[in-house]
Amino acid sequence: MLKVLMLPRDTDTRDLRQALWAHRIGHRFTEDEDGYTLWLADPAQFDELTHLLERWKRGDSLMPNGHAARAKLNDSSLLRPFALAPVTASLLAACMVVFALMWLLGDIVVAMLAIVPVAVSGGSLTLGTLADTFGSGQVWRVFSPALLHFGWMHLVFNLLWIWYFGRQIEELRGGKLILALSLVSAIAGNLAQYSTGTVLFGGMSGVVYALLGYVWLMSRQAPRSGFFVPQMLVVFMLGWMVFTMTDMAGLVGFGNVANEAHVGGLIVGLVWGWYDARRARRA
Template sequence: MPWQKSALTLSLILISAIISFAMGFGENRELMRLLTFTDFSIRGQQIFHHTFSAMLSTGQWWRLVTPAFMHFSELHLVFNLLWIWVVGSRIEQLHGRWVMLCLFLSAAILSNLAQFLVSGPMFGGMSGVVYAVLGYSWLWDKQGYRPRFGLPQGLMGFMLVWLVLGYLGILQWVGMGAVANTAHLVGLLVGLLFVLPVKLFSRRVSS
């Protein structure tokens, strides 16, 4: 069945939806504390969070990935998961489940870490992964590799404009809320860099 070829992508979407609704899109602080990059506490207007090394030393390794599943509004959730379905399912179907899994984990961990270093633990969303799958599929097609993903040519231009608008603060100014710009940028770089090892590995397997 077609959905079985996209089982990983569907699982990522389902986990994101369950977690986002369970934490009330940010209202359930206790659940958030279990899933943010590091644990945190709020005293007055200040946020105090554990360090990265403290998180690792206490064995809370899941936190490297779980912020990617947290979303803070219905629009945020739908926007990200639509891209994950459209692009991620193509990657899983054409390049295999392991490629999609490795791309997801690399993008989630590195974009989460980068965003944490810039802003602390109060962030979430699959946007870094979205930029990774878009960057990967765009560069793969741009290099003329096969099989092609066949995404619209102007898609990457749109996402780059969106990235610039985020860094300029325009998205937040028009009411989009805080934007994890660093996660977007790092996710994009991960996706672009991921093309080379996948191509080299596919050549080795086929030779």
């Protein structure tokens, strides 16, 4: 990354940070005892960044056309991160709404969102097949299990990492990419889990590992892209995935984990990251 500017510690950089993301200028701020340092991910954007800095120093409006409404929303420091990453925030909101509905309505929500149609007949549970899912036109079921979470820890763990990785992808590459990556990885993970014979499962874990794989590969193969993930975090996440595949996980209460969904999502993220990293290097 290219070192561009150093600023005193007491400088208010909020408007500048907001404008950099709005203009899709890949960057990173670091902080030390001397103050803030601004780094530019792509040197090809240096002239655009310089022009933006001059406007910022003059106190001019920094937001591009079409961002006026978003700028008003961003006046609230609490809502600013959600306004800058609306697709990622929407994924979190959808998971929380479904979790609340599960608490209010019970198993009917699971039956509606499971990968195959579920019904109760004669006091027993009747499970359909994937062919029933497509034959009945309920195609949303190949994605919807990702919205199901079966406990607070499950929900919080997944949403934490969705926000950590998803916001970075959306701010650097846009909402369309995070939406497409989430949809494809959720479907791939769900189908991978279903292929093992499991029907009643859920969670965003497959998407989490897809986002992890994408960000990690982009940070390694296209360092000027602006992506970053601590290496120890990658080790922890991959170590956790391997741990849940072992018998030891069951002994400590983590036996019912959608491991195949994790692997399916990770593969999607790595392949997508490899492809985008190659394009970034060529550019």
